[in-house]
Amino acid sequence: MNEMxxxxxxxxxxxxxxxxxQDKKSGLKAIIAVHNSNLGNALGGCRMWPYASDEEALRxxxxxxxxxxxxxxxxxLKQGGGKAxxxxxxxxxxxxEKMFAMGKFIDSLSGIYISAEDSGxxxxxxxxxxxxxxxxxxxxxxxxxxxxxxDGNPAxxxxxxxxxxxxTTVEHAMNSELKGVKVAIQGLGHVGIRLAKHxxxxxxxxxxxxxxxxxxxxxxxxxxxxxxxxxxxYDLDVDVFAPCAMGAILDAKNIAKLKVxxxxxxxxxQLAKEEFGQLLADKGILYAPDYVLNAGGIIDIYHQSxxxxxxxxxxxxxxxxxTLLEIYHRAQSQGVATNIIANQIAEExxx
Ligand code: NAD
Numbered sequence: 001m002n003e004m005x006x007x008x009x010x011x012x013x014x015x016x017x018x019x020x021x022q023d024k025k026s027g028l029k030a031i032i033a034v035h036n037s038n039l040g041n042a043l044g045g046c047r048m049w050p051y052a053s054d055e056e057a058l059r060x061x062x063x064x065x066x067x068x069x070x071x072x073x074x075x076x077l078k079q080g081g082g083k084a085x086x087x088x089x090x091x092x093x094x095x096x097e098k099m100f101a102m103g104k105f106i107d108s109l110s111g112i113y114i115s116a117e118d119s120g121x122x123x124x125x126x127x128x129x130x131x132x133x134x135x136x137x138x139x140x141x142x143x144x145x146x147x148x149x150x151d152g153n154p155a156x157x158x159x160x161x162x163x164x165x166x167x168t169t170v171e172h173a174m175n176s177e178l179k180g181v182k183v184a185i186q187g188l189g190h191v192g193i194r195l196a197k198h199x200x201x202x203x204x205x206x207x208x209x210x211x212x213x214x215x216x217x218x219x220x221x222x223x224x225x226x227x228x229x230x231x232x233x234y235d236l237d238v239d240v241f242a243p244c245a246m247g248a249i250l251d252a253k254n255i256a257k258l259k260v261x262x263x264x265x266x267x268x269x270q271l272a273k274e275e276f277g278q279l280l281a282d283k284g285i286l287y288a289p290d291y292v293l294n295a296g297g298i299i300d301i302y303h304q305s306x307x308x309x310x311x312x313x314x315x316x317x318x319x320x321x322x323t324l325l326e327i328y329h330r331a332q333s334q335g336v337a338t339n340i341i342a343n344q345i346a347e348e349x350x351x
Contacts, residue, residue, distance in 0.1 A: 004054060004055055004058060006018050006058070009058065009059070009062060010059075011058075011059050011062035011063045011066075012062055013035065013062070013066050014036075015033050015034065015035050015036075015062060015065065015066070016034050016035065016036060016037060017032075017033070017034040017109070017112065017113075018031065018032070018033045018034075018058075018061075018062070019031065019032045019033075019105075019108075019109065021101075021105040021108075023098075023101035023104070023105075025097070025101075026095060026097035026098045026100070026101045027088075027093075027095075027098065028086065028088075028097075028098040028101040028102060028105070029054075029086070029087040029088070030084060030085060030086045030087065030102055030105055031057055031058060031061045031084065031085050031087075032061070032082065032083070032084045032105065032106070032109060032113050033061040033062055033064075033065035033082060033083055033084075034065065034080065034081075034082040034109075034112055034113050035062075035065040035066045035068065035069045035080065035081040035082060035083075036066075036069040036080050036081055036350055037080035037082075037112060038080060038350050038351070039072065039073060039077070039078055039079060039080055039349070039350050040072075040077070040078040040079040040080055041079060041080060041111055041112055041113070041114055042065070042068070042069075042079065042080040042081055042082025042112060042113050042114065043068065043072060043077070043079040043080070043081075043082065043114045043116065043137060043298065043301070043302065044064070044065060044068040044081060044082040044083040044084070044113070044114075044115070044116065044118075045064075045083060045084070045115070045116045045117055045118025045119075045121075046083075046084035046085070046086065046102065046106075046115045046116070046117070046118055046121055046126075046129075047060070047064070047083070047084070047085050047086070047118040047119045047120055047121070048085075048086040048088055048089075048090040048094060048119070048120030048121050048125075049085065049086075049087070049088075049090070049119065049120055050087075050088060050089040050090075050093075051085070051087050054087065057085045057087050060083075060085055061083050061084065061085045064083040064085075065081050065082050065083035066081060067081065067083075067268075067269075067291060068080075068081030068082060068083055068298075069081025069346070069350055070291060070342075070343060070346040070347075070350075071291040071292075071295055071298060072298065072350075073345075073346040073349040073350040074289075074291065074292045074295065074323055074342060074345065074346050074349070075292075075295035075298055075299050075302075075316075075320075075323075076316070076319060076323070077298065077299070077302050079114075079302065080350070082112075082113040082114070083118075084102070084105075084106070084113065084115055086098070086102060086120075086121075090119075090120030090121065094120075094121075094125070096128050099125050099128035099129050100128060100129070100131065100132055102129050103128065103129035103130065103131060103132025103133045103136070104132045104133070106129060106132075106133045106135050106136065107132055107133035107134075107135065109135070111134075111135045113135065114135045114136070114137050114305075115129065115135065115136045115137065116136070116137045116138045116298075116301045117138060123138070123139055123153070126138065126139045127139050137301045137302070137304065137305045138154065138300075138301040138304055138305075140304065141300075141304050142304060142308075143300075143303055143304060143308055143309060143310050143312070143313045144156075144310050144313075145157045145160050145296075145300070145310070145313060145314060145317070146160060153190065154296065154297030154298070154300040154301055155190035155191050155194060155297070156194060156300075157296035157297055157299060157300035157313065157317055158190075158191050158266055158294055158296040158297040158300075159190075159191045159192075159194030159195045159198065159266070159296070160194075160198070160296055160314075160317055161293065161294065161295060161296025161297075161299070161317045161320045162191065162195050162242070162244075162264065162265065162266045162293055162294060162296065163195055163198035163199065164317065164318050164320060164321050165264060165288055165292070165293040165320045165321060165324050166183075166195075166199070166240065166242065166262070166264040166265075166288065166293070167202070167321075168320075168321040168324050168325060169240075169262050169264045169286055169288045169324060169328075170239070170240060170262055170264075172286065172324075172325065172328050173261050173262050173286040174239065174261055174262070177202070178199060178202035178203060178204045179202060179203035179204070180203060180204070180205065181204050181205070181239045181240060182204070182205045182206075182207065182236075182237075182238035182239045182240070183199055183204050183205070183206055183207070183238065183239065183240040183241075183242055184206075184207040184208070184209075184228065184233055184236050184238045184240065184241050184242065184260070185199075185206060185207070185208045185209070185219075185225075185242045185244055185265075186209055186230075186233050186241070186242065186243045186244060186245050186249070186265070186267075187209070187210055187243070187244040187245025187246070187267070188208055188210045188212075188215035188216065188218070188219055188244070189210075189215070189244065189245070191244050191266040191294075192208075192210070192215075192242075192244035192245070192266070193215065193218065193219065195242060195244060195265075195266065196208065196219050196223050196225060197222075197223060199223075200222075200223035200224065200225075205226075206219065206223055206224070206225035206226065207225065207226045207228050207233070207236055207238055208220075208225045208226070208227060208228065209227070209228045209229060209230045209232070209233040210230075210245075211230060234254045234257040234258055235257050235259075236259070236260075237259055238259070238260055239260055239261050239262060240260055240261070240262045240263070240264060241258060241260045241262070241263045241264075241265070242263075242264055242265035242266075243263070243265035243266070243267040243270050244265045244266045244267055245267060246267055247267055247268050247269035247270060248269060248270070248271075248272040249267070249270060249272075250263070250270045250271045250272055250276055250280070250287075251272035251273075251276070252272075252276070252279070255276060255279050255280060255283070258283070258285065260285060261284070261285060261286065262285065262286050262287075262288070263280065263285055263286070263287045263288065264287075264288035264293055265288075265290070265293070265294075266290075266293070266294045267290060267294075268290060268291070268294065269290065270290045271287075271290075271339060274339060274340070277337035277338060277339035277340060278337040278340075280337070281331070281337045281338070286328065286338070287337070287338050287339060288324055288338070289327065289338055289339045289342035291342070292320065292323055292324060292327065292342050293320065293324070295320060296317045296320070299313070299316050299317050300313060300317075303316065323345075326345065327341050327342050327345065330344075330345070
């Protein structure tokens, strides 16, 4: 049997609160971690995943909750960072009873952790949790971005934030507007396809890849995009690479292939290692730190929980541009990679 230490865990970063929960009746096993609440109660998604071990679940919740502290601080939210994980396969092991039990677990923390949706869970699952606790966010969406239906899915806000941030990054790196700029988008899911639409409207030339042909076909027919195979997306002679599929794609091998001037996309944890940020800077590539650029979703969830407006939500998302410019100016003056500067600014804000 593995001995599992929390305080000595390699991902432990002075987390304020780590709670383990088991509900024998429903079979729920879950962990909630609050990393830092200096700026406010901790907001973060609840993920359900078939973790191979408790240790793997602990590692994930420690790492992800820390990431949320940085993301919330950079998004200008009065919230701290937290995360919850449910151990189990969301396709085969999810039951309403487990969701009710998870709601009770969240409620037992009296609001220091506020749950949103993450991989493996839907807005309906959150609604079941919401029968046991008031501390769930994003289930009563009131405000819209670009007149998309407010159904609790934050992807329209995430895509809008990525679009405004990408535009700012192109202006900064290339002194150019988006018209005629060549952008390669990896992944045309909820966020990628909406990003493609924004960019197309501004006259950008799109190159797209996905593993599902129907997503490609939509972008080709509606946004005059050029289809590219998933393997070829890194080799293109284009200006911008927008990763909108999975994390850790910026590894040494792929970075060596890239010919772009800008990397700006929605995917979480794009850098396979933090030090690869410097590798990108050395190649003259301006990297928009992922958690700053893709914060539109968490900004959306936050606004749904306060008294706001469509305009209030939109204005807040557009502030992503100011934050990126602050990062780029500091990175330039200090000769330090943008991902490192983003972390420094976040630490100044929540520390
Ligand atoms: P999604 O699952 O809807 O879309 C991902 C797309 O990538 C799918 O169409 C999938 O087929 C495609 N894909 C998978 N592997 C690929 C490959 N090797 N090459 C090309 N395409 C591939 O997810 P999403 O909601 O659009 O989110 C995209 C990324 O942005 C994820 O990394 C997610 O964590 C991150 N993100 C999303 C949000 C949000 O609001 N949805 C917020 C913050 C961050």
